[in-house]
Every structure is written in C-alpha cells, then in structure tokens.
Amino acid sequence: MIWRRLLVPTTITLPKLHRAIQGAMGWTNSHLHQFHIDAEQYGEPDPYGDMTLIDEKGIKLSSVLAGNIREFVYEYDFGDDWLHRVVVENVQDANPAWKGSLCVAGQRACPPEDVGGIPGYGEFVNAIADPKHEQHIDMLRWVGGAFDPEGFDINSANLRIRRLKG
Known part of the structure; x- marks a missing residue:
C-alpha cells in the first residue's frame, strides 16, 4: 500500500x-x-x-x-x-x-502521472523490474531513467x- x-x-x-x-x-x-x-x-x-x-x-x-x-x-x-x-x-x-x-x-513511491491507473501501474512495475520485458527500456525512458516502487x-x-x- x-x-x-x-x-x-x-x-x-x-x-x-x-x-x-x-x-x-x-x-x-x-x-x-x-x-x-x-x-x-x-x-x-x-x-x-x-x-x-x-x-x-x-x-x-x-x-x-x-x-x-x-x-x-x-x-x-x-x-x-x-x-x-x-x-x-x-x-x-x-x-x-x-x-x-x-x-x-x-x-512507497507514488505511481507516475498517466500510468493508467492501478492496472497500468502494475504493468509499469513489471516492465521496469524485468530487463527482458519488451517495454522495459521504453518505460524507464518514459519515467526519466529510474523508478523505485519501494x-x-x-x-x-x-x-x-x-x-x-x-
């Protein structure tokens, strides 16, 4: 939470x-x-x-x-x-x-603006946590390079x- x-x-x-x-x-x-x-x-x-x-x-x-x-x-x-x-x-x-x-x-960190609500935030966290995720690099760029959900x-x-x- x-x-x-x-x-x-x-x-x-x-x-x-x-x-x-x-x-x-x-x-x-x-x-x-x-x-x-x-x-x-x-x-x-x-x-x-x-x-x-x-x-x-x-x-x-x-x-x-x-x-x-x-x-x-x-x-x-x-x-x-x-x-x-x-x-x-x-x-x-x-x-x-x-x-x-x-x-x-x-x-815990606040979700980024326009991330897509709770479902979008879950997808975002999964993408930035997994270097093999197809959106990993794009999501890190979008958020400014780094994001620690904790x-x-x-x-x-x-x-x-x-x-x-x-």
Whole structure:
C-alpha cells in the first residue's frame, strides 16, 4: 500500500489540502480532482464537464468535518481514477504560528502521472523490474531513467508541498 501521513491545520482550505496531497504523493497537479465528503462532492468546477461539484474555493477542512466525519475520499485524475482514503487521525487546538502542511511519514513511491491507473501501474512495475520485458527500456525512458516502487523520500515530499503551496 502507498500512503502518506500529513499534518495540516484544520483551517486549511480544500484547494490547499489538494495541493498538500499532490506534493506529498508526488503528483504534478496535471488533472482534475474532487473530495467526496459526507455524500457531497467538492472540487474545482469544470465549465465544460457534466459533473455537479460544490466549488471548493474558500471551503475550510474544519467546516466539512462537522459531527463525527473522520474519513473521506480524495479522487485525482478521473481517467486513471486514483482514490485516496483520507483519515483524520487527530484534531488538535490550532497554533496560530503554524499555517503550513507537513508530511511526517509515508511509504512507497507514488505511481507516475498517466500510468493508467492501478492496472497500468502494475504493468509499469513489471516492465521496469524485468530487463527482458519488451517495454522495459521504453518505460524507464518514459519515467526519466529510474523508478523505485519501494522508494519514498520525506524531504522531497515536503519540498514539493512547499513548492505547491499546500
């Protein structure tokens, strides 16, 4: 399983949470996303799409975590259909001096963008692991020369979060 543990302020807006998840995972914010929270879908409205989303702009995490909601889904890339289970493990009093997001733990590398979802990622991992695979060289070139499915670098994750202003 690929996972990340983030510390975020409850005052974080959903767009900033999206960017924090993007940075922590290693995604490049190249596709649409949405949050599925308590039977509602929040995201960036697509003027050309047929999805009915509540505009996430300005909505704080604390306002959608009313009651006992401690788990929701973050969906990224509606083609590859990456579903992320988000679990709120702890809520602490706000610290006004701390406004950023921080990745504090994680495991395994994030699949590359546009790899083809779970089935495509499985094929990709098989191809790069087997030098005799017919797509071995092409896949390594496509991903930039090297990819370790077991790798995770917390410092790189936090650098990406800061870069994306998550």
